[in-house]
Amino acid sequence: MTTVHADSKSVTSKTQQDRNRTGRMVQLGLMIAIIFVMAFSPLGYLRTPGLTITFLTVPVAVGAILLGPAAGAVCGLAFGATSLILAVTGGSAFSAMLLSINPLGLAFTCLVPRVLEGWLCGLIFAVMKKRWKNAAYLAASLACPLLNTLLFMSSLVLIFYDTDYVQGLAASLGAANPLIFVVLFVGLQGVIEAGVCAVIGSIVSRTLAVALRR
DSSP states (O other), X not given: OHHHHHHHHHHHHHHHHHHHHHHHHXXXXXHHHHHHHHHTSTXXXXXXXXXXXXXXXXXXXXXXXXXXXXXXXHHHHHHHHHHHHXXXXXXXXHHHHHHHHOHHHHHHHHHHHHHHHHHHHHHHHHHHTTTOHHHHXXXXXXXXXXXXXXXXXXXXXXXXXXXXXXXXXHHHHTOSSHHHHHHHHHHHHXXXXXXXXXXXXXXXXXXXXXXXXX
């Protein structure tokens, strides 16, 4: 009887694990779908004469917070993939120009920083929630757009700063070095991205965490 009971508990536990795994996969798929819907609709980007303001860091942050660093990296990859698609299809004039200069460099700039952004966002939340769970939602949601800006611009400067196109942008902004170029080029856009993601991301992720009993 004891053996039968133990086997029954083992089967029940495995079934529950399978359900949890399936549920997480469904939730991750939903986050990826949201990223793609936002990317190819007016919800995802606010077009400006300079750097485009993106709100895709919101679902990346939510996915990373709810599902962990690995899922955050996958959401970041989806974000980067949409950026690359927009460059190839001409949806972003800035990215399209970079594509014509260095396709591999643009692919790296679109994908790698976004993967790291999502992974680090999830890691920050995982570390902070052990002691400061309430603050962790806001901190991770704020970290996501800040990391996006920092990593994307670092890659942009590293790969494209010496090109005639970016040098022309730097000259038009009056930037004497890469650091000043980043500050002037990002400007208000980075502040808006960080503020929107910090507020919306923390509210949505906390609400969903309660609903999903995370």
